[in-house]
Amino acid sequence: MDISAPPSKRARKSPQLDEDITGIRAILSDEFDEDIALIKAHSCQLETKQQLQAVIQELSQKLPHFQHLKRVQDRSVLICPSSEIGVTESLEQHLEQFAFSEHVLRALCQGVRVVEVPERMPRLRVQYEKTLKHWPCKFHPNHYSESLRNGSNFSSAQRAFHKRMGQLLVRLSQDVNANRPVGICVDPRLSSIVSIAGTGEVCKPHEHCCMMLVDFVARSQEGGATQTEVVFTEDSKEETTLRGIPKAYYDYLMSNADYKNLTFGAEKSRECKEVNVVQGADNLAKFGPYLCTGYDVYLLQEPCLMCSMALVHSRAKRVFFVKNSDNGALATRFQLHSVRELNHHYEVFQFTTEENEDLT
Numbered sequence: 001m002d003i004s005a006p007p008s009k010r011a012r013k014s015p016q017l018d019e020d021i022t023g024i025r026a027i028l029s030d031e032f033d034e035d036i037a038l039i040k041a042h043s044c045q046l047e048t049k050q051q052l053q054a055v056i057q058e059l060s061q062k063l064p065h066f067q068h069l070k071r072v073q074d075r076s077v078l079i080c081p082s083s084e085i086g087v088t089e090s091l092e093q094h095l096e097q098f099a100f101s102e103h104v105l106r107a108l109c110q111g112v113r114v115v116e117v118p119e120r121m122p123r124l125r126v127q128y129e130k131t132l133k134h135w136p137c138k139f140h141p142n143h144y145s146e147s148l149r150n151g152s153n154f155s156s157a158q159r160a161f162h163k164r165m166g167q168l169l170v171r172l173s174q175d176v177n178a179n180r181p182v183g184i185c186v187d188p189r190l191s192s193i194v195s196i197a198g199t200g201e202v203c204k205p206h207e208h209c210c211m212m213l214v215d216f217v218a219r220s221q222e223g224g225a226t227q228t229e230v231v232f233t234e235d236s237k238e239e240t241t242l243r244g245i246p247k248a249y250y251d252y253l254m255s256n257a258d259y260k261n262l263t264f265g266a267e268k269s270r271e272c273k274e275v276n277v278v279q280g281a282d283n284l285a286k287f288g289p290y291l292c293t294g295y296d297v298y299l300l301q302e303p304c305l306m307c308s309m310a311l312v313h314s315r316a317k318r319v320f321f322v323k324n325s326d327n328g329a330l331a332t333r334f335q336l337h338s339v340r341e342l343n344h345h346y347e348v349f350q351f352t353t354e355e356n357e358d359l360t
């Protein structure tokens with residue numbers, strides 16, 4: 001027995017991962033997370049402020065660089081990235097080809113020095129503040145991005161619900177699915193569980209938990225393609241359907257007092273003529289269930305590329321996961337959700353636990 005580890009470290013290895021889920025963090029693309037790279041630029045120092053107008057006017061026409069930066073700081077003016085100037089040429093030789101008027105050219109060649117400036121515009125205030133010590137840049141704060149970063153995008157009730165789903169994943173995996181991965185799909189309008197799926201003991205190569213989940217959601221819409229031995233829950237209500245929830249999970253949850261107040265069931269597919277025209281409503285409210293449109297997906301394991309793409313194709317609204325996967329495509333290997341070229345984008349969140357707290 002290893003007695004060198006302090007009790008708190010050993011306790012962490014206990015199966016109580018559900019209690020370790022302490023928070024939720026948004027996985028934003030690198031352009032939000034990384035410090036902004038610096039590039040070298042040539043600058044000059046004007047003798048008087050009166051020179052400023054003529055210099056800036058010609059510079060912005062002939063060398064329209066640095067759209068994301070303020071071109072002037074006190075009397076220092078940014079001329080061009082240093083990389084534009086040839087190894088064997090001087091600044092003056094470089095500028096000659098742009099036919100500046102003589103007095104501007106003279107001004108540009110005074111007090112020349114190389115400075116470091118941010119390569120691009122910051123996306124978050126924290127990045128903006130770091131850039132300020134180098135050179136003033138432009139910044140258009142985005143309230144929603146800031147709220148994702150600082151966690152204020154969720155109300156405390158929403159946050160509690162998401163955390164509960166994260167904890168539920170761990171419980172279901174341990175108690176019902178022999179510690180194999182589990183996923184839950186929720187209709188956030190009703191805080192209702194639409195579908196649950198887990199990786200089977202024996203499964204075909206494509207039958208990952210997330211693929212099964214998407215397929216079981218399709219079952220709730222009278223679709224679904226996978227041949228499975230799984231027994232699904234019978235419907236008991238008119239308005240919603242339990243057909244996407246395997247009976248083993250449903251029975252476990254119904255028999256456990258901790259889960260008495262959970263809501264189950266998906267809105268049933270609507271006939272085409274039943275389209276609800278509500279001003280400003282999203283597609284789920286307007287057209288009813290279609291694949292995972294408007295739905296939240298909770299996964300014990302970060303999904304692989306195939307599964308992450310399946311969530312794109314099925315139009316999931318948000319994806320939450322607990323544990324990183326070696327082949328994970330949302331945080332570990334890629335950030336699939338930040339690929340602009342895709343025709344659908346979901347938001348991604350990871351539950352923070354004692355083990356990955358340093359990520360926050």
Ligand SMILES: [Zn+2]
Pocket residue numbers: 208209210303304305306307308
């Ligand atoms: Zn997968």
